[in-house]
Amino acid sequence: MGPGxxxxxxxxxxxxxxxxxxxxDPAFLEIxxxxxxxxxxxxxxxxxxxxxxxxxxxAGMETCFxxxxxxxxxxxxxxxxxxxxxxxxxxxxxxxxxxxVEAPWGRTIDPADARKxxxxxxxxxxxxxxxxxxxxxxxxxxxxxxRAAHEAGALFLVDAVTALGGIPVAIDxxxxxxxxxxxxxxxxxxxxLAPVTFNEEARKVVRGRKGxxxxxxxxxxxxxxxxxxERFYHHTAPVTMVYALRESLRLIAEEGLTARFxxxxxxxxxxxxxxxxxxxxxxxxxxxxxxxLTSVAVPDGVDDIAVRRALLNDFGIEIGGGLGPLKGRxxxxxxxxxxxxxxxxxxxxxxxxxxxxxxGFGVRPGAAWQAATRVYGx
Amino acid sequence: MGPGxxxxxxxxxxxxxxxxxxxxDPAFLEIxxxxxxxxxxxxxxxxxxxxxxxxxxxAGMETCFxxxxxxxxxxxxxxxxxxxxxxxxxxxxxxxxxxxVEAPWGRTIDPADARKxxxxxxxxxxxxxxxxxxxxxxxxxxxxxxRAAHEAGALFLVDAVTALGGIPVAIDxxxxxxxxxxxxxxxxxxxxLAPVTFNEEARKVVRGRKGxxxxxxxxxxxxxxxxxxERFYHHTAPVTMVYALRESLRLIAEEGLTARFxxxxxxxxxxxxxxxxxxxxxxxxxxxxxxxLTSVAVPDGVDDIAVRRALLNDFGIEIGGGLGPLKGRxxxxxxxxxxxxxxxxxxxxxxxxxxxxxxGFGVRPGAAWQAATRVYGx
Numbered sequence: 001m002g003p004g005x006x007x008x009x010x011x012x013x014x015x016x017x018x019x020x021x022x023x024x025d026p027a028f029l030e031i032x033x034x035x036x037x038x039x040x041x042x043x044x045x046x047x048x049x050x051x052x053x054x055x056x057x058x059a060g061m062e063t064c065f066x067x068x069x070x071x072x073x074x075x076x077x078x079x080x081x082x083x084x085x086x087x088x089x090x091x092x093x094x095x096x097x098x099x100x101v102e103a104p105w106g107r108t109i110d111p112a113d114a115r116k117x118x119x120x121x122x123x124x125x126x127x128x129x130x131x132x133x134x135x136x137x138x139x140x141x142x143x144x145x146x147r148a149a150h151e152a153g154a155l156f157l158v159d160a161v162t163a164l165g166g167i168p169v170a171i172d173x174x175x176x177x178x179x180x181x182x183x184x185x186x187x188x189x190x191x192x193l194a195p196v197t198f199n200e201e202a203r204k205v206v207r208g209r210k211g212x213x214x215x216x217x218x219x220x221x222x223x224x225x226x227x228x229x230e231r232f233y234h235h236t237a238p239v240t241m242v243y244a245l246r247e248s249l250r251l252i253a254e255e256g257l258t259a260r261f262x263x264x265x266x267x268x269x270x271x272x273x274x275x276x277x278x279x280x281x282x283x284x285x286x287x288x289x290x291x292x293l294t295s296v297a298v299p300d301g302v303d304d305i306a307v308r309r310a311l312l313n314d315f316g317i318e319i320g321g322g323l324g325p326l327k328g329r330x331x332x333x334x335x336x337x338x339x340x341x342x343x344x345x346x347x348x349x350x351x352x353x354x355x356x357x358x359x360g361f362g363v364r365p366g367a368a369w370q371a372a373t374r375v376y377g378x
Numbered sequence: 379m380g381p382g383x384x385x386x387x388x389x390x391x392x393x394x395x396x397x398x399x400x401x402x403d404p405a406f407l408e409i410x411x412x413x414x415x416x417x418x419x420x421x422x423x424x425x426x427x428x429x430x431x432x433x434x435x436x437a438g439m440e441t442c443f444x445x446x447x448x449x450x451x452x453x454x455x456x457x458x459x460x461x462x463x464x465x466x467x468x469x470x471x472x473x474x475x476x477x478x479v480e481a482p483w484g485r486t487i488d489p490a491d492a493r494k495x496x497x498x499x500x501x502x503x504x505x506x507x508x509x510x511x512x513x514x515x516x517x518x519x520x521x522x523x524x525r526a527a528h529e530a531g532a533l534f535l536v537d538a539v540t541a542l543g544g545i546p547v548a549i550d551x552x553x554x555x556x557x558x559x560x561x562x563x564x565x566x567x568x569x570x571l572a573p574v575t576f577n578e579e580a581r582k583v584v585r586g587r588k589g590x591x592x593x594x595x596x597x598x599x600x601x602x603x604x605x606x607x608e609r610f611y612h613h614t615a616p617v618t619m620v621y622a623l624r625e626s627l628r629l630i631a632e633e634g635l636t637a638r639f640x641x642x643x644x645x646x647x648x649x650x651x652x653x654x655x656x657x658x659x660x661x662x663x664x665x666x667x668x669x670x671l672t673s674v675a676v677p678d679g680v681d682d683i684a685v686r687r688a689l690l691n692d693f694g695i696e697i698g699g700g701l702g703p704l705k706g707r708x709x710x711x712x713x714x715x716x717x718x719x720x721x722x723x724x725x726x727x728x729x730x731x732x733x734x735x736x737x738g739f740g741v742r743p744g745a746a747w748q749a750a751t752r753v754y755g756x
Binding site: 021061089191320 | 384386398432435467560562
């Protein structure tokens with residue numbers, strides 16, 4: 001129940017134990033086709049260029065920036081958590097002129113600030129934002145940012161690492177030009193692949209580059225020839241990981257996106273209710289809390305590490321600590337994919353209540369789960 | 379029996395079906411330590427910085443170049459096959475001034491040519507060479523190149539993607555400064571990780587950089603803080619792939635490096651003898667043929683694709699075709715790791731003999747395996 005990797009369905013684990021075939025074997029090419037088709041379903045897009053990159057989520061981030069940016073391009077990056085910071089760092093390493101739009105870690109980005117930044121210099125090539133900030137638990141609304149980006153003639157780039165498969169991303173309906181995700185969050189697949197999707201606008205930018213992409217490994221102009229009809233060898237695809245991705249996406253298709261989002265929303269709401277009933281404070285801005293990743297303030301006088309160690313050693317539950325300025329100040333609890341289950345909510349609330357009680361933090365036994373139960377309508 | 383991915387031992391497949399733990403979980407940190415220690419054994423090095431990068435072999439290549447090169451640095455790249463070409467491309471994308479030392483695809487690099495190139499300009503930062511060229515089957519001798527590099531004050535960088543675990547790499551004894559490999563060849567682990575090792579000289583270069591590494595994802599100055607004592611979060615490690623790597627390295631330690639190299643040498647020699655007894659011509663320069671990857675000329679009048687299709691459909695055997703200038707001209711047969719077995723040699727020779735006979739290419743039934751048997755001393 002940490003911020004990822006999430007638990008993996010046994011069907012996905014079994015898929016990984018299948019024997020290897022070559023990365024140009026006709027049987028594998030079929031599996032690639034199915035994985036791409038299923039990715040389009042989960043991203044809710046018709047984008048042709050929708051593929052898993054051979055690296056973890058951060059490689060997906062780097063894929064978007066190295067392919068879209070040429071040295072000197074202006075990029076506006078929304079920074080309200082660790083992954084916004086990372087985007088700014090990655091963009092700068094590509095030679096971009098980076099303008100930052102900031103909000104405190106735990107608050108959403110104000111679209112008015114983004115508009116100001118978009119106007120504040122030379123024409124902007126990209127507006128980049130994190131939809132689900134894993135470091136804070138904030139769910140960023142996209143609609144106004146999207147309008148601001150497109151009115152300014154910029155591409156709209158979204159980090160959906162922790163979002164994809166857990167909350168709506170809806171690439172086409174949201175008019176997102178380029179987007180990256182990771183497999184180890186709400187897709188409930190082991191870490192190792194980074195799904196990306198580029199619409200025609202974004203593809204045109206990549207194809208029309210003046211210079212080569214600075215990363216050979218992540219160069220989409222070459223990689224799309226391997227995933228496309230040509231099947232031109234680029235690098236050896238991580239075959240086993242593609243087996244796993246296909247199986248995890250099949251599970252999503254079987255459940256259905258709508259049902260899946262509802263499950264995540266309900267379990268997240270139950271967790272939030274339980275934590276608040278326990279007297280704890282949720283860290284993320286009210287109204288913008290992710291159901292898939294919950295940040296909760298470590299209460300005064302309670303030892304962050306002692307609580308996490310007791311959860312891990314006595315209950316086998318891993319949760320995350322705070323990062324950067326939130327180190328030692330929050331816990332991060334993931335309810336992603338296969339991990340997002342009622343029994344996990346019940347177990348976690350019960351375990352935490354007991355541990356906090358033992359540490360002298362006043363809790364009323366059973367109150368948390370009672371509050372959660374009301375969310376489930378029980 | 380293609381040029382990789384090789385077959386994977388069932389123990390490695392089972393290791394991948396283990397449940398996920400977090401990338402900062404104490405249990406996982408232990409697994410990382412064990413994987414690093416085993417990698418040092420296989421690389422035959424004491425290098426502290428010996429870790430698996432979170433990408434396939436080409437990401438390992440890019441790791442070496444992006445970390446060691448700053449714009450304007452002079453790099454001498456030995457090019458006698460596809461992977462030498464790729465190194466030249468990757469180095470140029472890092473802003474290097476690339477000087478090429480060439481040999482025909484199938485011949486070794488002449489150290490005299492490398493010496494000339496090292497002298498032919500400003501001081502050279504890196505001499506880069508492929509030890510086992512997967513595109514040609516050539517085994518490049520390193521000793522003279524190493525001396526040339528170090529006499530010129532350059533770092534000696536070696537591509538060991540297809541070598542590691544199949545033929546000696548011996549980092550410390552060979553005085554290699556930086557080296558990368560892949561998991562899907564002679565380590566017999568699925569593709570998805572790229573072991574790299576940097577000695578103190580190379581590390582100093584990375585630490586003393588003037589500018590940031592252009593790739594955030596592959597920045598060793600940050601990544602060694604995750605794999606080192608600090609355990610500082612960088613990106614989510616591909617947990618399942620690390621399970622697999624550890625298990626495949628354990629299998630190597632159980633077999634022992636010497637026995638493993640002998641097994642590869644013997645099966646390779648048997649395959650070579652069998653192919654020649656069949657009247658086929660080996661493509662790589664005599665005396666410099668890899669036992670782990672054999673290139674053989676497609677005989678005149680024989681349909682490359684028809685033979686490979688029959689091998690795959692009738693016998694379940696995948697082999698590789700030629701790449702670049704060798705497209706349609708050679709077959710590439712891998713005997714790597716778990717695939718390097720006497721029964722595979724026997725099956726492949728028998729299958730190929732039958733298929734060629736059916737296509738009207740004059741072969742004497744049984745001759746190939748008879749010749750191979752003599753290598754085995756049977």
